[in-house]
Amino acid sequence: MSNKFKIIASVIFGCVIVTTFTVREICRDWLLDSAREQAENQLLTYVVDIRRVLASYKYLPYLITEQESVTAVLTNPQASMTQLKHTLTQFDKAANTKGWYLLKPDGSLLISSRHNANWDAHKAANITANLRNKNGELDNDKGVLTSSYIANGTANYYLSLPINHSGKLIGIAVIKVDLTALSEPWLAANEFILISNTKDQFFLSSHPQISATEMNKRGTNGIKARQLSNDANIFHWKINNNDYQVQQVQLDDLKWHIYYLTPLSNLYKTVDMAGFITAILMSLLLSILLYRHERRQKLYSNAALKQMITGTNVGLVLLNDDRSISYINPTAMHYFGLNNDDDNRLYASQLLSQQHDNKNIIEQLNNLSVVPTLTGIEVFAHNHQGQSFPALLSITPLAWSQQRGSLMTFVDISKRKRAEHALSQANAQLETRIQETTAKLYTAQEELLLSSKMAALGRMSSAINHELNQPLTGIRTLLSSNMLFLEQGNTKILRSNMALIDKLVTRMLSMTAQLKVFAFNRPERLIATSITDILTEVFTLQESKLTNVNIKVDVPDSLPQVLAEPHRLHQVFANLISNAAAAMQHTSQPQLFINASLIKGVIYIKVTDNGSGVDDDALAHLFEPFYTSKKIGEGLGLGLAITANIMRDMQGEITAHNNQYQAGMTFTLSLQASRSD
Secondary structure, eight states: OOHHHHHHHHHHHHHHHHHHHHHHHHHHHHHHHHHHHHHHHHHHHHHHHHHHHHHHHTTHHHHHHTOHHHHHHHHOTTSOOHHHHHHHHHHHHHHTOSOEEEEOTTSOEEEESSSSOOOOHHHHHHHHHTTBOTTSOBOTTOOOEEEEEEETTEEEEEEEEEEEETTEEEEEEEEEOOTHHHHHHHHHTTOEEEEEOTTSOEEEESSTTSOHHHHHHHOSTTEEEEEOTTSOEEEEEEETTEEEEEEEEEETTTTEEEEEEEEOHHHHHHHHHHHHHHHHHHHHHHHHHHHHHHHHHHHHHHHHHHHHHHHOSSEEEEEOTTSBEEEEOHHHHHHHTOOTTSOSOOBGGGGBOOOGGGHHHHHHHHOTTSOOOEEEEEEEEEOTTSOEEEEEEEEEEEEETTEEEEEEEEEEOHHHHHHHHHHHHHHHHHHHHHHHHHHHHHHHHHHHHHHHHHHHHHHHHHHHHHHHHHHHHHHHHHHHHHHHHHHHTOHHHHHHHHHHHHHHHHHHHHHHHHHHHHHHTOOOOOEEEOHHHHHHHHHHHTTTTTTTOEEEEEOOTTOOOEEEOHHHHHHHHHHHHHHHHHHTTTOSSOEEEEEEEEETTEEEEEEEEOSOOOOHHHHTTTTSTTOOOSOTTSOOSOHHHHHHHHHHHTTOEEEEEEOSSSSSEEEEEEEEBOTTO
């Protein structure tokens, strides 16, 4: 499978996924919004039904108060209650309620339409609570009042009416309404409706799949809000692994909350179906577009191929299986002197000259049992004017439709052959000149080699002279001082100076020994070396050059020693401090600052001066041999080059840069820390 096909397949798959996802989102939001609007309208319809049904019960308490025997029973304990009880029983059956009650002012039961009334103080308290005013006293001026509460998981809904006589409350007429009358039509319509009281306790459910008792355990915390693409807000509730869209409203007079639930399972199936159909349609559409694109590309490629074959500068000849020519492009026709009027029944062997060099190729073309395969073979072609010309021949087997054949390509190399002949003659002449010039070069090379040896000897002598001058100067200074101390009889300082002279002589011997190290390019063994000890020796030897220089050294005592060759590290510090002193000759307040620090096992030593510094262009050549900014006779430019070589031999590095905020330069040395410390 080609990379192009993989990319196209990935693009198509990505487009299908994105389009399907987008359509699913749009379809789902549209369906959810439609379901929301439909649920809102349906909820308003059910609210009207609830109020209508409850309103139909509201006149019933008046039927009790209109009975003539009610006042007598409530005011005369000796009055007969048989007739009134029978009347209440008849009313209960006719109204399809769940009980008609006549209560005393304190809420205790006097007469009931039910033989087993199950009246208790809890029911009495709920009924009389609505009749009490702010002071807690019974108020006989109120009309029909409603009381709803849940007891033992059962909803209780009562209509109560105070009964007055001579401006005094003498009793309470109570009717218990059967709320199943509300849910029966909803159940028949397979609607999901929940009703809760002011304490968010559900007391009525319209569908057996969602019981009020179960919902009281679950609560309303599961209701989640979601914003649609049109900025509309919807609420959904997951109950028993089923999603429902929720619409709710509060009845202010009853303090009820009515929840209308719309199952979303069918809606999700519709969304999935829409996504599936979209994916199929999108796949078909993209496949059709891809097919048309490929077809157009194929037609374009064929046209471009034909144009390329026609316009190419290479002769192309298409052969049939019997080696006859089926097509020949204009370039090949020009090569062989053919035109459109010539007989098309030509064979491949007729295009080649009958020279002995072409004999094997002609035999292969005439042998129909073998398909020849050639690449870049030089042959002599034959045109119809009887002339032969050199050409490069290639033969490639081809197969198209149900046919087989070969493609012959010819490239006229007449110009190249003429150029090769001319080049061969030029090469012969050039070979003669080269031999003459080579003899002269041998002579010049011997002279140049002798000059190079002399120049190398001079550079080596200068380097040795440069490196030995410093300790010799120190010895000379110490000897001059010893003459004075000898006259003064100061033997202590004499011994000290003689010890320094001995060290300098030893160091000179070490420097001469280094010639062997440089010759073989192998450093001496690296040992733990103290930075402070080396600096102390260098400052003592360079004392005369540093008379007016303010020197600050910051090398912490806790800093480990470095891995180095002591005498070569001494040479590095001596070169840097000597160069710094020379650079600060014309500085009014010369300062030399040396500090060292340890970072990840590497000790970095910085030597900073406030001298004249160097140009930025000179920084790149600072460590090259014989590069110097000093006057003739003051130095050969080997000091920093030798310093850089010594640092490399000690597995270290040296860098230099001009100071950023003050005059002068900073040289940074990096060496490995000794692990023995």
